[in-house]
Amino acid sequence: MTARRWLKVAGSFAAPGASGLIPGSRRMSSRRKTDHLERTANNYRQMAVFPAKVCGMMNESDSVRRLRLSIPHPDFSFKAGQWVDFFIPGQEKVGGFSICSSPALLRREGVIELAVKYTTHPPAHWIHHSCRLDSEVEVRVGGDFFFDPSPGGGAVDLLLVAGGVGINPLAKTAQDLLFQSSIVEACEEFPGRFSCDFHLTHQSEEVEPQLQPYISGGRISEQVLREHLESLAGAGRRETLCYLCGPPPMIESVSGHLQRLGVPPHRVLFEKWW
Incomplete structure (x- = not known):
């Protein structure tokens, strides 16, 4: 599998309305096309x-x-x-x-x-x-894949899993991590609401000290996901929504892990149309 970096953000947010759970946001097709308009012809x-x-x-x-x-x-x-x-x-x-x-x-x-x-x-x-x-x-x-909290909805926790440069980008090495400063700053400013792990599969050099506490080696495993789901469950009784974004093999791997860990299918949201 090609999961290269894992970003987890846990926080209290308003729950998405029905528009955020459109069936099209869970389309599982690995058919590849070269033209953007053709690939997304059936999307909103x-x-x-x-x-x-x-x-x-x-x-x-x-x-x-x-x-x-x-x-x-x-x-x-x-x-x-x-x-x-x-x-x-x-x-x-x-x-x-x-x-x-x-x-x-x-x-x-x-x-x-x-x-x-x-x-x-x-x-x-x-x-x-x-x-x-x-x-x-x-x-x-x-696009049909989005988070759209409704003002009157209940609070939820979010588990965000992403991989692959170019898709709200993540990377193989620390040099390629995008928006790392913004992510780390949010975690440090709100330690009880946000946390993150950057999983790097090809990092050979030592990373800068500020980033070291957030770096993990290797791919996203079922055990890693289990630990974060348990951490979220221990922090409160809110529903957890899992948003996945990345290459098709990563989506298939992570969604399979989450299913085996007992996460209901309607709480695992992804988009895979390329």
Whole structure:
């Protein structure tokens, strides 16, 4: 299996409404296609396409660029976990990139952020080589896999398991870990609500001291998942929802582990359409 890093965040959140548990978010098909629009043809999409302007760029790693987009239109919105169709003027191919910022950032500043790994696919290649500040593009939100807490819902715990650079990205080595500072800062600021483990399978060099307490070697095992589920159960009597994101073999492995550990299927949510 190819699980390379394991991120666990446990906290008290409002439970998602019915819209967060759409059957399509659990589609189990490993059929591969090359075109984003074709792969996601059966997924939810907004009707409107919105203009956006590049207002920030930075390299998260040697192969991943974070793109900051200003989208001032008041009707633009998204839910945590969704992606955008990414339209580039003069470019026939349409990109599909996960939104790596929170809906709260959009509400506060009118911006979203994307983390795009370099590939030769034209949209990703354009972002890494041709995109500039003030470049104008268009975006459209899509995706059935998201966390959408309802204001009146009960509190739940979240177990988030992710792997594979490019899918709200995680990595083989510490050098490739994206957003590690933000994640560690949240864990240190709210130690009773957030915790994380970074599972690295190809780390050979010593990691920096601040990161060491959060690093584990090897793949995600059933025992690892058992320990974290037991920790969550010991912290309270809230329902635990498990969100999985990563390569298809990792999804199959982890969902199988969780099933054997007694987690009901409706509490294990994932998306696997590529």
